[in-house]
Amino acid sequence: MDIFIIILKIIIIIGILNVWLLRFNTKTEWRGNGASNMNEEFSNYGLPSWFVPVIGFLKIGFAALLVISIFKTDANLGLIGAVGMGVLMIGAIGMHVKIKDTLKRSLPAFLMLVMSAIIALF
Template sequence: MDLIDYIIIALKVIVGISILNVWLIQPKKPSKWRGGDAKTIVEEFEVYGLSKTFCYIIGFLKVSLALILLASIAFVNLTLIGSLGLAVLLLGSIIMHLKVKDELYKSFPAFLFIVMNLVIALHYLKVFS
């Protein structure tokens, strides 16, 4: 394996573990990154005008895609599903922050993870096309 392959694995681990942390370990803890003045993920979705049910659906999708991204370390064919799926959902996060006129810094984690996911996807397409 080349250095870039190890970097891609590191990006997959960083993104996957970070998403799992936010949704499974920290969902009820305050964070400076949450939309509006929300203290929890459910409150954040309320700030965006979205239902608790929608929050759980997005949470299920993000956790599932993070697990798929982590699994893609061993099963490379899962890479695009995990990376592009998360990139789309994270774009939705940025749109919601803009919708409620949050300070720009609150969108930074989503933007950073979109970039990481696109690097992962582009590397996959370069190597496996």
């Protein structure tokens, strides 16, 4: 089970870094309401522009806790990272629902939520 949890943590970490660092200004098929970048996506959700760096900081921060928890297993860092990420993913799903996005666009957030829940439970 330990290897499985580590794999889930790595998938979350790579996913967050991909979206928030590599593809921040890129149009993807997953962006809310067909936005062309992260700022436009948050605008489509009706969120203020200052939310973008705050959510980005939180997501990268929780991902960092997941990284650290791979190497420092005696702390609750993995639990904090997983629960924090899960809460953010619930919010992401809520935003997709709010703007009546297709289920496909909510899929990455849903999968991250499931992986975060598994990490938190085990």
